[in-house]
Amino acid sequence: MSKFLLHINGKSYPIEAQDDESLLSVLRNHLSLTGTKYGCGEGQCGACTVLMDGAATRSCQIPAAAAADAKIMTIEGLEQSGRLTPVQEAFLQEGAFQCGYCTSGMIMAASALLHDNHAPTDEQIVTAMNGNVCRCGTYPRILAAIRRASSASAGGAR
Amino acid sequence: MITREFQSLHSDVNRRDFLKVLGGGLLVCLSPVPTIAQESGRAANRHELPTEISAWIHIDADGQVRVFTGKVEVGQNIRTSLAQAVAEELRVPFESITMVMGDTDLVPWDMGTFGSRTTPTMSPQLRKMAIAARELLVETAARRWNVDASKLIAGSGKVTSPDGKKFITYANLTRGEDLVKSVSGNPTLTPATEWKVAGTAMPKVSGRDFVTGKHEFPSDLARPGMLFGSVLRPESYNAKLDSMDTSAAEKMPGVRVVRDGDFTGVVADSAFVAHQALGAIKAKWSSPTQPSNQGLFDYLKANLEGKSDAEHQSGSVIDSFASADVKLESRYTIEYIAHTPLEPRAAVAEWNDGKLTVWTGTQRPFGVQEELMQAFKLSPKQVRVIQPDMGSGYGGKHTGEAAIEAARLARATGKPVKVVWTREEEFTWAYFRPAGLVEVKSAAHRDGILVSWEFHNYNSGPAAIGTPYEVPNQLIQFHPSKSPLRQGSYRGLAATFNHFARECQMDEMAHALKMDPLAFRLKNISDQRLKAVVQAAAEKFGWGASKSSLERGFGIACGTDKGGYVATCAEVAIDPSTQKVKVLRAVQAWECGAIINPDGLRNQVQGALVQGLGGALFERILFSNGRIENPRLSKYRVPRFSDTPQIDVVLIDRKDLPSAGAGETGIVGIAPAIGNAIFAASGTRLRHMPLTPEDNVIKS
Ligand code: FES
């Protein structure tokens, strides 16, 4: 059992967790940040994707204690005073979901991608997003949403 | 919060009292007509609600409209499309509608959300009630103004005088009133040609909650003082427990082991500890020898169970086959596959004064209520099941396993308990889409007219087993078998495999006749709706524009089920050195009557096709000796971005026809279209689903 601080969405949370408890488990079960989802627990579906110092990270694959020094961003942290990010907005515009269970992870992965590459090609989007599963099969719409968000960012809407 | 407001709905009250509980206003109930009764509306012997009604609409003093239905939202977007239908007939803005769904205390009994039934049955029911409500509002306004009701106009949530000078809002009409109406007749629905709210691309209700992570899925819910549970599973199916040592688990702080007959579970104050404790239990099992994938299809054919009546029979398949010019006999097979909803089964259970409340992800809240009643010997009044909009199901969440487990653990500990299945549990302890085989004998005249069609499906199921082609001599039969694995519902049921076998066989026939597969189909179709989708898909795809080559293949398939018509064209690329297949492009034409929400429909049709890619190309459950060998996403491949071809969906809007459901049948066309495209390019006929389980490589 160790004690540490997690820095999530601009706030610091004192945590007491076992060394091998995942960040996902801590987010969901200790902090009630349930926007981050469990889908597989083995790094295969991306439902649990968060940003760690800006990088898309599978929160099921990293012990919470190992995230203690990082700036963590979850889906709950994107909206700022009622304003959605261009990626969130684009998902809404394109209706890029059905059940919406994959959506948090998709949006976090897409946000990281567009942060690093403002105008990705379709091929780059597919490569970057291929670890994220949408069982409802809305991939074409998610692709369209990421394209839309990339042109929105390029147009200075950010 | 609706839940709190209406907590007492479950008393045996008459309709007027019922309205008092709701705080006055306007209430319209629907008395089910006999054909609907089977699906919605409580059975006479155990009705809980004021009368035998299958749904109702309430308008409160603020003009807020609440629509109560037992259907549930699982991603198919009916929360939106049903609200559109009601808004249309009630003549109110879309935003004033709230759908109250899948809460057994609040909504009328409903069999469940499956079989593409919501749009063809629930939607017209709700529309009828909305019309009755509108008429009641108009009559009330007429009485107040002392004018002829037929002269008044309802629109935008108001009743307006003929000259347009005077109006009164619905809220004003319902305030302080107790207006009650029961509908049983057949009012005329607004024709689709006049729709203003229905028929438009309304975005998903509360879409914002999904992009901000605010929406609470069943696995996200928490209750005060809640504990986390985890359940011990046998090492294989049908295993018997020999011995168990729970002492290590019991010593862990905050852990409690719960044993109840065959059931063993643990609870702890965190999910992590609960799983650790479960891992600390030492159990020894003995397992019987059980079947495996090896020899599965022979097993299914050899182990028939129950009756296999002919689904269709006409003429003589024996004579017509014997005397035909061109004939073929083939065998098709399909493996078990798993639904793999991204959100696994989850439930939170809580007991209060002998009443059990369970929040869980299910397509059948009333079915789960029934399971809980049986498991704990409770009356319907003692069990409330609430279904929050969930991380989908695809036919895989009809049952209440997690609900019962959570309820058992909650009862033992006296605290609310949450159980969320792991991916591995979901792969192993849910149920599968049935494996099966089809044997088919078909024959045609030299000129391409089909004369004989004999089709036997073993175990996979009877859905869409018939042929939509004109064939004078038919024998079509489903033979149920003893399935070695637990099997159940799946999006489209056996329509996928029956379409695969039929449409591949049709393709083989076309090639044997040296005819173009499209021309051969059209020659044997007389159903104009089917013809229309086939032509639409072919046209959009550019069928015939290029010839298939060793590296490029084009395939087509079509069919109909549950009131939906589909035609799918696929283009595949084959790497000549590796024989790897990639699906480059798919066109799917779809028709299901008048379109209620073109955006939602497009999403469903496209999503079904993408999901269908998995079962077509690589999804399969591997098992042996009662164990699932690939119960994880790293070993069970599902479609990803890189598997998704360019997809064009062509929607045909038949405003003259009633709307049918669209959640399922869009899945049936892609597998045979790909199989046929692979044949067109490579000359290899793949008769097994999945077609290319090993790394997308063609192996004959
Ligand atoms: S839950 Fe972490 S990748 Fe699936």
Ligand code: FES
């Ligand atoms: S929308 Fe259901 S999993 Fe993606």
